[in-house]
Amino acid sequence: MTYMRKRRVVESDVCIIGSGISAAMVADKLARERSASIVVVEAGEDVPPLDRRPALRQRFLYYDENPWPNDHLEGYEIEGPLQSRSMCVGGLAMHWGGVTPRFSPEDFRVKSLYGVGSDWPISYDDLEPHYVEAERVLGVAGEQGPPELDPRSKPFPMPMLPLTYNLELLKGWVTKAGIAMWSQPSAKNSVPYGGRAQCCRNDTCTPICPIGAKYSPDFTWSALRRAKQVELHTRTLVRRLDVDEHGRITSATAVRRGTRDEEVEYRAKVFVVAGGYVWSSHLLLASRNARFPNGVANASGLVGKYLCGHRNVQAFVRLPMKLYPGINEQHSLVTKQFMRVPARQDGKYLRHDLRVWESASGQAPRLRDDSGALMLGDDVMRDWRKRTERGVARVRAYYDVIPDRASELTLDASKKNAFGDPLPKLAFRDAPESAELKEWSEETIRALMRDMARAGDGEVLRTQSDEFQDHPAGGCRMGSDPGSSVTDSWGRSHDHENLFVVGAPTCVSASCANATLTFCALALRSGEEIGRAFPWRGRARAT
């Protein structure tokens, strides 16, 4: 007897693979503006509804439990620094910090301005309208920084999150140190917005906002599903893309995970790969066959290459001021003063952001005093109280790391998922110009932090730097030359006209600031191009 596996066929105008924040941006834009049927395919599960989140948060606070149960696939332990195991509706942005700075104009022209890395095929000005759009869709509360540091064409959609008592004091300190800082823009509601509540400082933005004041993509999916503007298929893992003789993607072959592991074939006019910096490149590489031995969209050989991110240096600075940690610990001051710099005379390249938070580091209650004697009863509280008299600031700089071609995602022949597909393997490598400046870069930042401490009559308690490259991106970098890039500036594959890669993977570099807003702006820009294939929806064009 031959077992015939059942195969279901699903047809749509647009098939979006992945349901993270970039996917949500594309779907939202298409649904707002165009008449097109949209199917979204997500390997993971739905996330718990808003009304369950306070209880899930409480278990996180008490027991450190993951507030997003079942948000990953089993057996996906991979080699290399994976940003997160999350694979669920909403993706990693279910537990993001909601921090939304823009890149600066220099980020798009580092080769021209500083002689390092590669320029992007678009400028800041090209992306600026989509930054505005992303800020509106997410709902960003922000403060306009000095215009020369913080260029923008439209005001933020919401007033800034107010600076806390602690941040006001810390702002006075950094001003004395000659640094202009302002309220970090955040996708958190400073007023009710988008049908969601105003932030009330629960202060667990990462990993969970219990009231929905922080934007997460599940809100977009809920609205689109309620309005029947998208069909979202969960627990469905896309295993490969299929290409016809004209180079068009005809289908995405997937498996609906479950007891029967039903096979599903998605057919669409346009395919949008929105799997973030790992799963986008992984799918393209895993789609290899006799005709495309290096994978789909990979004539350049660059799929999976030029993974990028930024490293950080941070310091904890004790200051002669009484602070009250916990007023709103996840909110911070930010500056772009060190991002918007001219090329140095000595030719060395260093650009970084700078943020300042309240902190309780080094002030936690303890069991033994300085002499090592055990404390019990009132002694513990007395000791803690004594150590709270002076405040501590956390200062952190992300600095730009130029990626090497060998900073890459490859298929790992030694590790396979439940369906026999190879898992990815990640290795981040600096380009030579960044590698040789690593020590100097980090020491320069530490020196700045020491200067800051001195300006406030404070002292640096400790510094640390992190090898992990945060806000990872790349793997399908955009460019004008098909020989040196995977997609054009819209995210359209150079090799397949109806295939788009959106968001993080298309980044040429990762700047030196949190990158999610830029991923969203890029995805919205891709959505604009994708939408051109479909008629305007109602009055969308007029608006």
Add this chain to the structure above:
Amino acid sequence: MRTVSRRLFLSWVSSALPVALVARRTDALAAAWIADDAETLRALAEAVLPSELGREGIARVVRDFQRWIDDYREHAEIVHGYGTSALRFTRPSPRAKWALQLEKLGHRTSDVGHRGGFASLPLEARRTIVAEELKDEKVDRMPDVATAPHVAIGLLAFFYGTAEAADLAYGARIGREQCRPLAASPRKPLPIAGARA
């Protein structure tokens, strides 16, 4: 009424039954033991927690701590770390270990020449016993509650992880990780009456 000592029972079941079964049975019994030893736990709390909480405050912390113990889930997934694909899970419940430690505390009263229970000892005598129990523990900072090697440290870590403890330390109503009006965040937190703000 207890007919077999906990230590005797544990040594018996662990030699006679499979490990998983022992763990489940022991945990169930430990829940009852801790409930039985509520008085010892309260007496311990009075010895190790700050007196400014008062009797009612200490009783409340003990109740919350017991609830924490009761609601603990073993092998629950812990929040993802960034930069790794490894998953982490909560450890076995500390309940059985802590129940035994509570019982042992009760038996230590004779060490200080006292005939009554631990709860009937003066506070300083209780602290002496607790300090003796903890003398070999290499714990400096407050650990995660679940990893506390001793019930006294678990109780301390539990209390000192609360917003209430932070407010007392800073002498102000900060209300960490509690829902508070956003508009109030620029204001200096109000002092706690009688506290040094």
